[in-house]
Amino acid sequence: MKKITQLFLITTAVILLGFDKPQKTTISPIQVVIDVSHGGTDAGAIKNGISEKQLVEALAKKIKSTNNDVRIHFTRNEDKTLTLQERTEYINSLKPDFVLSIHINANKDNTKSGLELYTSQENKFSDKSVEKANELRQKLLKHDFFKSSSVKTAPFYILKNSNAPAVIVELGFLTNENDYKYLTDSNSQDKIASSISEYLSELK
Numbered sequence: 001m002k003k004i005t006q007l008f009l010i011t012t013a014v015i016l017l018g019f020d021k022p023q024k025t026t027i028s029p030i031q032v033v034i035d036v037s038h039g040g041t042d043a044g045a046i047k048n049g050i051s052e053k054q055l056v057e058a059l060a061k062k063i064k065s066t067n068n069d070v071r072i073h074f075t076r077n078e079d080k081t082l083t084l085q086e087r088t089e090y091i092n093s094l095k096p097d098f099v100l101s102i103h104i105n106a107n108k109d110n111t112k113s114g115l116e117l118y119t120s121q122e123n124k125f126s127d128k129s130v131e132k133a134n135e136l137r138q139k140l141l142k143h144d145f146f147k148s149s150s151v152k153t154a155p156f157y158i159l160k161n162s163n164a165p166a167v168i169v170e171l172g173f174l175t176n177e178n179d180y181k182y183l184t185d186s187n188s189q190d191k192i193a194s195s196i197s198e199y200l201s202e203l204k
C-alpha cells in the first residue's frame with residue numbers, strides 16, 4: 001500500500017512538473033501610438049473645404065497591424081479636440097515603443113509637394129527616432145510618394161515630450177494640386193495607409 005502511494009506521488013509530481021514548464025515564452029507586443037493630429041475645433045490645414053483633420057482621420061482608420069506582436073493605438077478615433085498635453089499624457093500612459101504623429105502639410109508656395117518627416121533632438125530616443133523616420137521614409141518613397149526631403153529636426157511638443165522614439169510625418173501638401181488629388185482619393189489613401197501599416201507591422 002505504501003509503495004502504491006509513493007508511486008502515485010511520484011507520478012503526480014512528474015505530471016505537475018511537466019505542466020509547469022512554459023510551452024512558449026510569451027513576448028509582450030510592441031506598442032505603437034498613432035497620433036491622429038488636430039481634430040474638433042482645430043481643423044489644421046484647409047483647402048477647398050477639405051481639412052487636414054478629416055484626412056488624417058480617414059488615413060488613420062485605414063491603418064492596421066497585420067502582426068499579432070504589434071499593437072497600434074490611436075490618440076483619437078473621432079473628430080474631437082485634444083490639447084498637445086492631453087495627447088502626450090495619453091501616449092506616455094501606454095508606455096509605447098514608437099510614436100508616429102500624422103499630418104498633412106500646407107504652404108503659400110503651391111509648388112511645394114511630397115513628404116516631410118521630423119524628429120526632435122530633445123527626445124530621449126532621438127537617434128532611434130531618426131532611424132525610424134528614415135525607414136518609414138524609404139517605405140513611403142517605394143510605394144507612394146515620389147518626392148521627399150531628408151529627415152529634418154524640429155522641437156515639436158509631441159516629439160519632445162513622448163517617452164519613446166517619435167516621428168512626425170507630413171503626408172504631402174494640401175496646397176499642391178497633385179498632392180491634393182492624391183490625398184483626397186480613396187485608393188491613394190489606401191496605398192499610403194497600407195505602406196504605414198506594413199512598416200509598423202514589421203517593427204521588432
Ligand SMILES: [Zn+2]
Nearest residue numbers: 037044103104
Ligand atoms: Zn498638422
